[in-house]
Amino acid sequence: MEIKQEVVIRVKVNGSEVNATVSPEESLLEFLRDRVGSYDVKCGCKQGDCGTCTVVLAGQAVKSCLVLAAQADHKEIWTLKGLENDQLMQELQNSFAKHGAVQCGFCTPGMLVTAKSFLEDQPNPSRGQIKAALSGNLCRCTGYKKIVDAVSAVVVSRAGGCV
Amino acid sequence: MSSFTYIAPMTVEETLSILHKQGPMARVAAGCTNIMPEIVSKKITEGVLVDISGLDELRGIDVVDNKITVGALTTINQLIHSEVIEHRATVLWQACRQFADPLVRNRATLCGNVAKASPAADGVVPLLALEATVNVESLRTGKRELPIEEFLMGPGKTALKPDELILSVSFQAAQELLGFFIKFGLRKAMAISLINIAVVFELTGKTITQPRIALGSVAPTALRARQTEAFLRGREITPEVLSQAAELVKGEISPIGDLRASGEYRLHLAGVLLRRAIEAAMA
Numbered sequence: 001m002e003i004k005q006e007v008v009i010r011v012k013v014n015g016s017e018v019n020a021t022v023s024p025e026e027s028l029l030e031f032l033r034d035r036v037g038s039y040d041v042k043c044g045c046k047q048g049d050c051g052t053c054t055v056v057l058a059g060q061a062v063k064s065c066l067v068l069a070a071q072a073d074h075k076e077i078w079t080l081k082g083l084e085n086d087q088l089m090q091e092l093q094n095s096f097a098k099h100g101a102v103q104c105g106f107c108t109p110g111m112l113v114t115a116k117s118f119l120e121d122q123p124n125p126s127r128g129q130i131k132a133a134l135s136g137n138l139c140r141c142t143g144y145k146k147i148v149d150a151v152s153a154v155v156v157s158r159a160g161g162c163v
Numbered sequence: 164m165s166s167f168t169y170i171a172p173m174t175v176e177e178t179l180s181i182l183h184k185q186g187p188m189a190r191v192a193a194g195c196t197n198i199m200p201e202i203v204s205k206k207i208t209e210g211v212l213v214d215i216s217g218l219d220e221l222r223g224i225d226v227v228d229n230k231i232t233v234g235a236l237t238t239i240n241q242l243i244h245s246e247v248i249e250h251r252a253t254v255l256w257q258a259c260r261q262f263a264d265p266l267v268r269n270r271a272t273l274c275g276n277v278a279k280a281s282p283a284a285d286g287v288v289p290l291l292a293l294e295a296t297v298n299v300e301s302l303r304t305g306k307r308e309l310p311i312e313e314f315l316m317g318p319g320k321t322a323l324k325p326d327e328l329i330l331s332v333s334f335q336a337a338q339e340l341l342g343f344f345i346k347f348g349l350r351k352a353m354a355i356s357l358i359n360i361a362v363v364f365e366l367t368g369k370t371i372t373q374p375r376i377a378l379g380s381v382a383p384t385a386l387r388a389r390q391t392e393a394f395l396r397g398r399e400i401t402p403e404v405l406s407q408a409a410e411l412v413k414g415e416i417s418p419i420g421d422l423r424a425s426g427e428y429r430l431h432l433a434g435v436l437l438r439r440a441i442e443a444a445m446a
Binding site for chain 2: 007046047048049054118133135
């Protein structure tokens with residue numbers, strides 16, 4: 001056991017193995033953008049307030065600015081780009097477009113990753129539960145209504161109803 | 164070259180020997196929801212990041228007899244999904260459901276919230292009302308069990324020594340008691356509480372016994388309102404008694420004014436929330 005100046009990590013990002021040497025205090029967000037080139041992971045506040053850097057780490061949606069890159073060693077990470085062929089993600093993306101839930105678009109990757117992760121755990125949520133699930137993701141354009149509408153519509157359509 | 168270094172011990176024993184050697188240079192990192200913003204804002208500019216996220220022995224919730232122990236790596240989200248916490252420490256469960264936001268709750272730990280010692284910490288206030296103990300260990304002094312009231316020493320200050328590691332927090336199950344937690348923030352998620360309050364008490368008929376009242380964001384540390392507790396003990400709960408208690412509680416807190424609210428408003432709020440919390444616990 002030794003104290004390291006640099007940390008060698010091996011992670012799986014969107015299904016591909018990545019080997020890298022990271023600095024001790026480097027965030028997972030910095031690692032994903034600067035070393036992996038995952039620019040779909042947006043950098044908003046860097047302090048855990050805005051949620052736009054949300055990714056799925058070891059099966060859980062997290063704010064990647066609040067994780068040490070070193071802590072991702074031997075873990076699997078999924079960003080929006082890696083989830084594009086996922087059926088549920090495609091339904092969410094189409095619904096976001098249809099409901100005008102994207103304005104400037106900066107919060108959208110985080111919103112989509114959070115929404116997908118949430119609906120996988122809870123396929124039939126109430127509107128209130130959707131709002132609570134998205135409460136860590138800030139949007140400064142839409143007033144949230146259209147985003148909640150878009151997620152609700154996916155829930156309804158999956159349950160066999162009309163959108 | 165970074166002024167930080169990194170080490171990821173795999174056992175508590177290894178961790179303790181690292182903390183012993185590094186002392187104040189060591190920065191224990193688990194969920195990292197506190198430390199990452201501190202690194203980014205340069206509140207912390209150097210140190211050995213001791214990543215304890217691999218210490219599986221500190222994960223989980225144990226119940227022995229009537230005592231509940233929450234390991235240092237247990238996340239807020241795990242507490243929300245625990246039936247033990249929901250039914251036997253409801254006041255803590257309620258606080259966890261209002262803690263930060265769902266993404267942060269996937270990473271943040273209850274013990275990290277205790278270690279950070281924010282006067283507004285939503286995880287600390289219910290632990291005060293549950294009369295929790297903070298269990299710590301070092302190579303030098305072995306294991307210590309500190310009542311949480313003694314553990315909290317000021318804003319960001321605790322009784323934890325630089326070579327000590329928090330192992331867990333524990334408290335007696337409170338399923339026989341009534342309790343309620345209220346967070347009053349400016350928005351529902353990711354809000355620093357203007358005031359938060361937890362009440363835990365026993366009700367015999369309409370008479371309150373063993374009241375415990377804890378408040379956050381009203382003094383340099385979250386605290387117990389002992390005088391108000393003494394006033395309520397053995398009294399029948401009536402609207403008059405609740406108004407008197409609401410007045411009394413203002414006398415034992417010293418809230419500051421800041422960008423979120425004035426001190427006067429927080430005083431007023433403390434009385435209102437005390438009444439609401441007791442009424443909600445009885446409902």
